Amino acid sequence: MLPVVVVHGGAGHVPRTRAELSTAGVCSATRAGYNILKGGGSSMDAVVETVTQLENNPVFNAGCGSVLNVKGEIEMDALVMDGKTLGSGAVSAVRNIANPTQLARLVMDQTSHSCLTAEGASQFARAMGIPEVPLESLITDYSRMRWKENLAPGANPVECQMGKMGTVGAVAVDTEGNIACATSTGGILNKMEGRVGDTPCIGSGGYADNNIGAVSTTGHGEAIMKVTLARLILFHMEQGHSVEAASDLGLAHMKSRVGSLGGVVTVDPQGHWAARFNSLQMAWAAAQKDTLHYGLYTGEHFTQDLDDPH
Numbered sequence: 359m360l361p362v363v364v365v366h367g368g369a370g371h372v373p374r375t376r377a378e379l380s381t382a383g384v385c386s387a388t389r390a391g392y393n394i395l396k397g398g399g400s401s402m403d404a405v406v407e408t409v410t411q412l413e414n415n416p417v418f419n420a421g422c423g424s425v426l427n428v429k430g431e432i433e434m435d436a437l438v439m440d441g442k443t444l445g446s447g448a449v450s451a452v453r454n455i456a457n458p459t460q461l462a463r464l465v466m467d468q469t470s471h472s473c474l475t476a477e478g479a480s481q482f483a484r485a486m487g488i489p490e491v492p493l494e495s496l497i498t499d500y501s502r503m504r505w506k507e508n509l510a511p512g513a514n515p516v517e518c519q520m521g522k523m524g525t526v527g528a529v530a531v532d533t534e535g536n537i538a539c540a541t542s543t544g545g546i547l548n549k550m551e552g553r554v555g556d557t558p559c560i561g562s563g564g565y566a567d568n569n570i571g572a573v574s575t576t577g578h579g580e581a582i583m584k585v586t587l588a589r590l591i592l593f594h595m596e597q598g599h600s601v602e603a604a605s606d607l608g609l610a611h612m613k614s615r616v617g618s619l620g621g622v623v624t625v626d627p628q629g630h631w632a633a634r635f636n637s638l639q640m641a642w643a644a645a646q647k648d649t650l651h652y653g654l655y656t657g658e659h660f661t662q663d664l665d666d667p668h
């Protein structure tokens with residue numbers, strides 16, 4: 359069954375005008391990740407490349423296209439985790455870089471720490487030779503428009519959150535059976551400066567363990583952290599549940615216990631995979647055995663030959 363890569367582009371409600379772009383974005387990033395795996399590359403290389411492509415795509419709430427905080431600025435969170443060693447790297451509230459996931463990987467590979475935040479993360483990025491990019495290059499007209507809407511009296515940013523979330527993430531198993539995950543986000547709309555969500559927290563925004571599987575999550579970060587959603591799903595898998603059943607159990611628990619909706623992508627060591635959500639939509643795609651699978655609404659599952667260019 360190996361290798362496999364499964365990708366999400368955020369749980370929530372994708373406006374009609376952006377639905378096609380979201381699906382196209384996750385599909386092309388999934389192809390890129392799968393090509394790495396097919397060429398014998400590692401699951402870590404595959405998830406970092408996949409998520410990097412989504413960070414560079416302005417349609418998603420990660421990297422360029424990130425939502426703005428209450429001050430109209432961008433602070434991003436990202437996480438990678440290696441299922442072989444249980445090593446992880448994360449950055450939180452990082453500014454002025456294009457690809458927080460690559461920086462998270464450097465935290466894992468080049469430091470003895472698991473997470474660097476804010477100005478310390480920026481200093482580390484400079485030391486690693488990562489170019490600084492102007493804030494303006496990360497802000498899209500769409501994210502600025504939504505920020506303004508939510509500053510208006512009577513606006514409800516929390517409700518609007520559920521509108522379009524757009525966090526991105528990927529899980530993969532490579533030909534050697536090594537498992538990895540990566541998750542990246544601009545966080546939630548009009549958040550307080552310094553707010554850190556679930557994404558960079560291992561066990562919440564993602565988790566990977568070669569012995570169990572991997573999960574990358576999306577949804578309201580404060581809710582995901584309350585139930586440590588990624589690790590909860592892996593716990594259900596340890597109890598014998600399939601990737602699909604475990605994902606649904608985790609999401610159902612978050613809904614019943616803290617009243618929040620979300621989505622996940624999940625793999626197990628054999629290469630079984632699932633893309634599950636209880637929000638209205640989640641753009642997702644998976645690639646395995648030269649077939650691309652993708653969907654946006656509940657129950658939707660299209661397939662395409664990966665040799666087919668479109």
Ligand SMILES: NC(=O)C[C@H](N)C(=O)O
Nearest residue numbers: 523525545555576577579
């Ligand atoms: N769109 C998302 O998934 C948001 C992210 N989980 C956060 O709360 O930061």
